[in-house]
Amino acid sequence: MYDVNSRHADDFIDHQEILDTLAYADENKNNLKLIESLIEKAKLRKGLSHREASVLLACENEEMNEKIYRLAEQIKKDFYGNRIVLFAPLYLSNYCINGCTYCPYHLKNKHIARKKLTQEEIRKEVIALQDMGHKRLALEAGEDPVHNTMEYYLDCINTIYSIKHKNGAIRRVNINIAATTVDDYRLLKEAGIGTYILFQETYHKESYLELHPTGPKHNYDYHTEAMDRAMEGGIDDVGLGVLFGLDKYRYEFAGLLMHAEHLEAAFGVGPHTISVPRLRDADDIDASSFKNGIDDDTFAKIIACIRIAVPYTGMIISTRENQAVRERALHLGISQISGGSRTSVGGYCEPEPEDERSEQFDVIDTRTLDEVVHWLMEMDYIPSFCTACYREGRTGDRFMSLCKSGQIQNCCHPNALMTLEEYLMDYASPATKALGDKLIDKEVLNVPNEKVRAKVVENLRLIRENNRRDFRF
Numbered sequence: 001m002y003d004v005n006s007r008h009a010d011d012f013i014d015h016q017e018i019l020d021t022l023a024y025a026d027e028n029k030n031n032l033k034l035i036e037s038l039i040e041k042a043k044l045r046k047g048l049s050h051r052e053a054s055v056l057l058a059c060e061n062e063e064m065n066e067k068i069y070r071l072a073e074q075i076k077k078d079f080y081g082n083r084i085v086l087f088a089p090l091y092l093s094n095y096c097i098n099g100c101t102y103c104p105y106h107l108k109n110k111h112i113a114r115k116k117l118t119q120e121e122i123r124k125e126v127i128a129l130q131d132m133g134h135k136r137l138a139l140e141a142g143e144d145p146v147h148n149t150m151e152y153y154l155d156c157i158n159t160i161y162s163i164k165h166k167n168g169a170i171r172r173v174n175i176n177i178a179a180t181t182v183d184d185y186r187l188l189k190e191a192g193i194g195t196y197i198l199f200q201e202t203y204h205k206e207s208y209l210e211l212h213p214t215g216p217k218h219n220y221d222y223h224t225e226a227m228d229r230a231m232e233g234g235i236d237d238v239g240l241g242v243l244f245g246l247d248k249y250r251y252e253f254a255g256l257l258m259h260a261e262h263l264e265a266a267f268g269v270g271p272h273t274i275s276v277p278r279l280r281d282a283d284d285i286d287a288s289s290f291k292n293g294i295d296d297d298t299f300a301k302i303i304a305c306i307r308i309a310v311p312y313t314g315m316i317i318s319t320r321e322n323q324a325v326r327e328r329a330l331h332l333g334i335s336q337i338s339g340g341s342r343t344s345v346g347g348y349c350e351p352e353p354e355d356e357r358s359e360q361f362d363v364i365d366t367r368t369l370d371e372v373v374h375w376l377m378e379m380d381y382i383p384s385f386c387t388a389c390y391r392e393g394r395t396g397d398r399f400m401s402l403c404k405s406g407q408i409q410n411c412c413h414p415n416a417l418m419t420l421e422e423y424l425m426d427y428a429s430p431a432t433k434a435l436g437d438k439l440i441d442k443e444v445l446n447v448p449n450e451k452v453r454a455k456v457v458e459n460l461r462l463i464r465e466n467n468r469r470d471f472r473f
Contacts, residue, residue, distance in 0.1 A: 009224035012262035029058035050257035053309035072304035096142025098215030104283035115345035130168025133427035143178035171387035179226035185233025197239035203255025236396025237272035245279030307333025339372035384416035388472035
């Protein structure tokens with residue numbers, strides 16, 4: 001029985017409710033009066049239910065679809081302006097005891113090079129990332145109770161935060177690791193993580209069990225209820241996501257929104273981020289064999305409908321996607337992207353030998369961080385390295401209240417400009433710096449509060465002339 005407030009996975013991700021939702025969407029996919037009314041409702045910036053959003057996703061009318069795309073872009077601008085947050089993944093270990101059929105880390109893969117970074121190797125990787133200009137990392141690891149212990153993760157987080165190289169510093173560490181206990185989540189919170197990220201992979205329980213035949217990840221309920229335990233452990237910024245391509249995308253879309261609704265209902269805080277990865281080829285994985293792949297147009301529609309349904313959430317797209325797909329996605333709701341990424345363990349310091357490859361998936365967008373920054377600014381986006389909200393305690397319901405009211409832009413816009421200036425001074429190529437200086441001079445004028453604007457101008461001067469760093473509102 002569907003119950004959005006229940007703490008049981010089969011209640012808040014109810015299979016029959018999803019089937020009924022998909023049937024309702026099919027019945028109304030050409031109901032232009034209903035679709036128009038849902039678009040009007042979405043203009044209030046309060047979001048849509050999973051059933052309402054599923055109707056928009058199923059809509060086949062091109063005129064209405066164009067309205068959906070335009071509204072998604074406007075909602076993204078209203079909540080997040082023209083800022084795009086940048087981050088990089090850092091793979092700690094690819095040891096894993098699970099049998100996931102879509103991931104090369106699965107236990108039966110005997111020819112992938114198994115690696116686990118030492119603290120000294122982490123130090124070298126982090127310095128390499130800092131020398132690119134990164135300030136925000138997402139830690140990645142397989143599930144292995146022997147190699148990848150909570151103590152190891154805590155040591156890694158402590159090491160990363162301790163490294164100060166030249167003007168570099170990692171100011172926010174997010175973490176994407178296997179579902180764990182309330183006590184472990186409490187330890188991660190105490191260690192100072194930002195967002196806890198865990199992709200559901202698929203919300204279709206029967207498919208989930210087939211795709212995860214062995215290992216602790218086989219437990220669908222424990223995995224699906226992980227965000228509840230994270231919230232109970234004090235982590236109020238959590239990130240959802242599904243791996244599109246494993247099962248039917250409309251089922252996954254409805255389940256993803258139901259999960260977001262559950263967190264909002266049960267804890268008063270929806271997901272801080274939603275990621276939209278698509279299945280990719282990897283070491284011994286042929287993505288085309290899964291038969292549920294989605295084309296670029298469908299992918300774009302999914303992104304737009306998520307943005308409309310959950311207007312406050314940050315939306316993430318990774319280097320799994322090429323430049324053209326990422327560019328389109330930025331216009332439809334994406335607010336965070338990775339840049340200069342490596343998906344191998346120890347891949348930032350030096351390229352891996354061909355016979356020691358340890359990538360989780362093939363990177364499609366292989367541009368450097370500087371090239372990504374330059375590309376964003378050419379499109380009039382502000383590349384942001386800001387981590388101020390997390391460090392000022394604006395997380396969970398405090399962040400959401402600011403975001404939903406639109407007030408978050410009063411600090412985000414200035415913070416984005418100041419962190420971009422840091423990047424330009426310390427890491428940018430001459431061409432990127434020249435372009436960035438022009439962008440900052442223009443965007444400073446868009447800071448509405450006169451006193452704040454004057455403070456930003458002074459802080460920019462101190463960054464440029466006095467080598468000062470880490471200003472924030």
